[in-house]
Amino acid sequence: MFVDEAVIFCKAGDGGKGCQSFDRSRPGHPRANGGDGGDGGSIIMEARPNIQTLLDFQLNKHYSADSGGHGSSNNKTGYRAKDWVLGVPPGTEVYDDATGELLKDLDHVGASVVVCKGGAGGKSNYRDHDATPGGEGDAKDIRLKLKLIADVGIIGFPNAGKSTFISRVSKAKSKIAAYPFTTKNPILGVVKFDDGDTRVLADIPGIIEGAHEGRGMGLEFLKHVERTRILLHIIDFAAVDGRDPLVDYKTLNEELRRYSAELAKKPQILVANKMDVPEAAEHLKKFKKKLRKEIFPISAVTGEGVDALLQRMRRKIEDEK
Numbered sequence: 001m002f003v004d005e006a007v008i009f010c011k012a013g014d015g016g017k018g019c020q021s022f023d024r025s026r027p028g029h030p031r032a033n034g035g036d037g038g039d040g041g042s043i044i045m046e047a048r049p050n051i052q053t054l055l056d057f058q059l060n061k062h063y064s065a066d067s068g069g070h071g072s073s074n075n076k077t078g079y080r081a082k083d084w085v086l087g088v089p090p091g092t093e094v095y096d097d098a099t100g101e102l103l104k105d106l107d108h109v110g111a112s113v114v115v116c117k118g119g120a121g122g123k124s125n126y127r128d129h130d131a132t133p134g135g136e137g138d139a140k141d142i143r144l145k146l147k148l149i150a151d152v153g154i155i156g157f158p159n160a161g162k163s164t165f166i167s168r169v170s171k172a173k174s175k176i177a178a179y180p181f182t183t184k185n186p187i188l189g190v191v192k193f194d195d196g197d198t199r200v201l202a203d204i205p206g207i208i209e210g211a212h213e214g215r216g217m218g219l220e221f222l223k224h225v226e227r228t229r230i231l232l233h234i235i236d237f238a239a240v241d242g243r244d245p246l247v248d249y250k251t252l253n254e255e256l257r258r259y260s261a262e263l264a265k266k267p268q269i270l271v272a273n274k275m276d277v278p279e280a281a282e283h284l285k286k287f288k289k290k291l292r293k294e295i296f297p298i299s300a301v302t303g304e305g306v307d308a309l310l311q312r313m314r315r316k317i318e319d320e321k
């Protein structure tokens with residue numbers, strides 16, 4: 001299951017107590033010999049490859065790191081508790097839920113942030129006049145928001161052929177079927193070019209008119225294409241049941257604009273899909289008469305036109321870098 005938001009409670013470990021003790025082996029000459037307390041463990045979030053969802057954080061919402069050990073006599077220091085490093089998908093934004101402050105955007109593999117710092121171990125009487133208790137570990141609610149990282153976002157109406165396309169050009173297994181909203185979650189696919197270079201595509205659920213009012217799957221999934229460099233806008237040119245590709249094109253862009261002006265400005269490559277259907281050529285002719293924009297005719301089923309599209313896509317990504 002794909003989960004892109006979660007709130008968890010994190011508590012870092014407390015510092016161990018410093019020890020107050022004396023060596024009294026020489027009568028009349030007590031010597032302080034307490035040990036320091038150990039530091040409590042911190043809680044750290046780190047972006048890791050191969051994690052694609054925040055599902056684990058919906059199932060398990062409490063994370064507390066161990067406290068440090070107390071110091072003891074004979075200058076024995078308490079043990080330092082281990083930090084707890086929680087792996088999250090790259091693209092996870094980490095917020096302090098109470099203040100709404102963005103602590104860090106973990107936008108690449110290896111990026112990390114300490115969300116709750118462990119308490120410092122207390123000082124012993126060996127170090128200070130009087131031993132001190134350890135510090136308290138931080139505790140807070142942390143909100144995690146995942147925005148997938150991909151070079152290309154694939155958008156379009158339900159049934160336009162988005163999943164068919166991503167399944168043809170990558171190893172992604174996006175479910176394909178002749179009914180709307182087959183795709184319920186964003187799916188990433190990696191396109192590999194002949195020279196070994198790769199680009200990441202994101203297939204998201206279809207968008208329909210009124211999506212901004214919550215119709216269909218709504219616009220929620222558009223956040224997963226916010227970080228992409230370009231969009232592939234796939235339009236269904238089979239246009240059965242009296243549909244008009246130009247109306248589809250305009251309607252989808254209007255929904256995009258309502259979601260975010262910035263996203264609406266993102267460069268698009270227009271794709272005329274289902275060109276293997278006999279009526280499609282006629283629909284494309286009409287479309288081109290009314291809209292003078294570059295458009296790539298393809299068939300995601302037969303593969304016709306797909307290579308030319310991929311080459312264009314690759315160049316356009318470079319242009320946007």
Ligand SMILES: Nc1nc2c(ncn2[C@@H]2O[C@H](COP(=O)(O)OP(=O)(O)OP(=O)(O)O)[C@@H](O)[C@H]2O)c(=O)[nH]1
Binds near residue numbers: 157160165179
């Ligand atoms: N003839 C023809 N049919 C296609 C082509 N591409 C997709 N289809 C068919 O169109 C239907 C929908 O394809 P999907 O790839 O599931 O469409 P989608 O855009 O991912 O749809 P949602 O996930 O519901 O938004 C399926 O029956 C596909 O077989 C094409 O190039 N030619």
Ligand SMILES: [Mg+2]
Binds near residue numbers: 163175
């Ligand atoms: Mg789909």
